[in-house]
Amino acid sequence: MSEFALIGALVERLGGGPADEVPLGPGDDAAIVTIGGTAVAVTVDAMVDAVHFDRALSSAADVGWKLVAVNVSDLAAIGARPIAAVVALHLPDGSEREWVLELADGVAEAAGGWGVRVVGGDVVSATELAVSMTLLGEVPAGAPLTRAGARAGDALVLIGETGLAGAGLALAQAGEDDLLAEHPELLAAHRRPVARITAGRALAEVGAHAAIDTSDGLGQDAGHVAEASAVGIVIREAAVPMHPGVRAAEARLGRDGLALHGGEDLALLATVDPADVGTLRQRMADLGEPFAVIGEVRPGSGVSLLRCDGTTVDASRHGYEHGRTNGGGRT
Amino acid sequence: MSEFALIGALVERLGGGPADEVPLGPGDDAAIVTIGGTAVAVTVDAMVDAVHFDRALSSAADVGWKLVAVNVSDLAAIGARPIAAVVALHLPDGSEREWVLELADGVAEAAGGWGVRVVGGDVVSATELAVSMTLLGEVPAGAPLTRAGARAGDALVLIGETGLAGAGLALAQAGEDDLLAEHPELLAAHRRPVARITAGRALAEVGAHAAIDTSDGLGQDAGHVAEASAVGIVIREAAVPMHPGVRAAEARLGRDGLALHGGEDLALLATVDPADVGTLRQRMADLGEPFAVIGEVRPGSGVSLLRCDGTTVDASRHGYEHGRTNGGGRT
Numbered sequence: 001m002s003e004f005a006l007i008g009a010l011v012e013r014l015g016g017g018p019a020d021e022v023p024l025g026p027g028d029d030a031a032i033v034t035i036g037g038t039a040v041a042v043t044v045d046a047m048v049d050a051v052h053f054d055r056a057l058s059s060a061a062d063v064g065w066k067l068v069a070v071n072v073s074d075l076a077a078i079g080a081r082p083i084a085a086v087v088a089l090h091l092p093d094g095s096e097r098e099w100v101l102e103l104a105d106g107v108a109e110a111a112g113g114w115g116v117r118v119v120g121g122d123v124v125s126a127t128e129l130a131v132s133m134t135l136l137g138e139v140p141a142g143a144p145l146t147r148a149g150a151r152a153g154d155a156l157v158l159i160g161e162t163g164l165a166g167a168g169l170a171l172a173q174a175g176e177d178d179l180l181a182e183h184p185e186l187l188a189a190h191r192r193p194v195a196r197i198t199a200g201r202a203l204a205e206v207g208a209h210a211a212i213d214t215s216d217g218l219g220q221d222a223g224h225v226a227e228a229s230a231v232g233i234v235i236r237e238a239a240v241p242m243h244p245g246v247r248a249a250e251a252r253l254g255r256d257g258l259a260l261h262g263g264e265d266l267a268l269l270a271t272v273d274p275a276d277v278g279t280l281r282q283r284m285a286d287l288g289e290p291f292a293v294i295g296e297v298r299p300g301s302g303v304s305l306l307r308c309d310g311t312t313v314d315a316s317r318h319g320y321e322h323g324r325t326n327g328g329g330r331t
Numbered sequence: 332m333s334e335f336a337l338i339g340a341l342v343e344r345l346g347g348g349p350a351d352e353v354p355l356g357p358g359d360d361a362a363i364v365t366i367g368g369t370a371v372a373v374t375v376d377a378m379v380d381a382v383h384f385d386r387a388l389s390s391a392a393d394v395g396w397k398l399v400a401v402n403v404s405d406l407a408a409i410g411a412r413p414i415a416a417v418v419a420l421h422l423p424d425g426s427e428r429e430w431v432l433e434l435a436d437g438v439a440e441a442a443g444g445w446g447v448r449v450v451g452g453d454v455v456s457a458t459e460l461a462v463s464m465t466l467l468g469e470v471p472a473g474a475p476l477t478r479a480g481a482r483a484g485d486a487l488v489l490i491g492e493t494g495l496a497g498a499g500l501a502l503a504q505a506g507e508d509d510l511l512a513e514h515p516e517l518l519a520a521h522r523r524p525v526a527r528i529t530a531g532r533a534l535a536e537v538g539a540h541a542a543i544d545t546s547d548g549l550g551q552d553a554g555h556v557a558e559a560s561a562v563g564i565v566i567r568e569a570a571v572p573m574h575p576g577v578r579a580a581e582a583r584l585g586r587d588g589l590a591l592h593g594g595e596d597l598a599l600l601a602t603v604d605p606a607d608v609g610t611l612r613q614r615m616a617d618l619g620e621p622f623a624v625i626g627e628v629r630p631g632s633g634v635s636l637l638r639c640d641g642t643t644v645d646a647s648r649h650g651y652e653h654g655r656t657n658g659g660g661r662t
Binding site: 006007009010013014015019021022024025026028030031032033035036037038039040042043044045046047048050051052083084086087088089090097100101104105107108111112117118119120121122123124125126127128130132134136137138139 | 337338341344345346350352353355356357363364366367368369371373374375376379382383414415417418419420421422428431432435438439442443448449450451452453454455456458459461463465467470
């Protein structure tokens with residue numbers, strides 16, 4: 001059973017879906033619920049030892065940092081502002097106190113940077129080390145951005161670069177230390193990804209039609225938008241930013257597609273009215289965020305990659321489902 | 332390192348504690364954060380296979396039910412009203428689809444009964460099956476009740492009975508099937524505990540000074556109130572309700588203290604002005620909830636059990652920390 005099929009079945013059983021008190025239900029980067037008349041954004045991400053992190057590659061503080069970052073990024077993708085979090089910590093007997101406290105330091109460092117307060121948690125006995133965070137946030141005017149709002153004719157824009165985290169992990173697993181030393185941003189992207197909360201707010205303010213973060217991989221996440229919006233998406237390969245380190249990793253490892261399918265990047269993919277591209281480009285320049293128009297939205301379905309040689313391939317099918325050291329899927 | 336010592340160290344590292352936007356921080360049954368000017372209650376509980384449940388004793392639907400119940404009880408203890416939840420599901424490869432969907436059915440059944448909407452989640456690959464829920468709620472007038480408000484002179488009241496869940500588990504582990512058949516409510520209390528959300532609301536409305544649920548065991552939870560409130564608590568053994576099944580279990584198993592230290596019960600322990608006891612007793616009678624005055628609050632510290640023979644013992648020291656098939660601690 002595939003992960004996405006299971007999630008679909010679970011959502012059906014759980015009776016999710018929008019309602020008066022649930023403006024945004026399962027199926028997006030975050031949900032929104034109405035509590036005391038106020039819209040509250042909520043998202044959860046879990047990370048499991050040896051699945052989502054490798055203790056030989058990431059320090060405990062890195063793991064804590066990343067836990068916050070992936071949650072903050074989910075709120076960024078809907079244009080919300082993170083406020084407070086709770087953490088569940090599954091600890092094997094005999095866990096080293098220092099490792100656990102260093103994890104907390106990483107959580108605190110990242111949370112402090114994004115203005116998030118950690119207000120509670122649960123610590124439980126387990127065989128397998130795992131940690132999850134639920135993050136709550138405000139929903140400002142203009143938000144939420146969802147996966148479902150893309151319209152034919154929209155420009156497809158990417159804020160940030162993709163492939164770095166995947167390249168860093170693949171090079172580390174292959175022992176290519178020289179290339180990692182030459183491009184330290186690759187392993188940094190794997191260890192301490194940076195969520196784009198201000199960019200997400202700007203997308204909402206400019207009136208983007210749809211948005212998602214690229215945690216599953218650019219191609220697969222474009223597929224989520226295409227499916228939720230019932231549109232087709234074209235990505236122009238030549239327009240997708242290629243970080244020199246990602247290009248070098250592809251050459252060294254003899255594989256391509258890292259920018260398109262690497263996963264675990266916290267770039268933001270959005271669709272906007274072409275008339276708003278200029279404004280958005282300026283906002284991103286002001287923020288110092290990489291910005292590129294990488295394709296467009298068309299009637300139809302699926303994600304087509306228009307290759308440099310003029311051929312077209314399905315770009316949504318090569319993303320990662322949850323494998324070792326990659327993220328899982330959200331309902 | 333004990334669980335509570337670790338939690339204390341973690342809270343310190345994470346920089347928790349009340350602030351303008353955090354009216355109730357770590358250390359209570361639930362936290363309260365201010366989002367968009369509205370107070371939002373939040374709590375999280377994780378359950379790990381073979382630690383918090385035994386698949387030979389509990390069906391997948393039982394596990395799903397209990398996950399909701401323990402979270403709802405945390406909100407009940409602060410007088411809040413549950414609204415919406417997210418779930419993190421850690422699934423080993425090869426998990427049976429039917430088991431997972433039955434878990435979702437149990438979650439849906441309990442959530443529906445308490446008016447909770449499940450609005451999202453995360454499904455991740457793992458070696459060990461585990462599930463956690465974060466529950467959000469409203470904070471009505473009169474709430475929150477905290478552990479910290481008990482005052483010398485208060486009456487100590489118990490809503491519900493204790494020891495049933497612990498007796499059910501202990502009898503099942505000992506293979507005492509005849510006694511379990513004679514008292515089916517014991518195993519039912521272990522498998523499908525019932526949270527007391529309406530009783531918690533009533534406590535807030537009557538103006539109770541402090542409250543907690545008895546998930547760690549009556550004696551230990553009284554200790555949490557005594558410590559947070561900087562008071563002493565006296566429990567009169569003769570006043571603690573003894574369910575006949577619990578009494579029979581103690582006799583059969585040759586142990587005592589199940590009602591005081593069994594754990595995993597979702598009774599509510601509260602301290603109230605003696606002048607309010609009559610009103611509260613009537614409210615509980617109207618709800619059909621067992622109600623007893625089991626002791627009082629005094630200046631000092633700790634929890635003293637006044638035994639039937641006139642001797643006094645420390646009653647806070649025998650609760651469970653997180654052992655096999657028992658709950659963990661919350662920060």
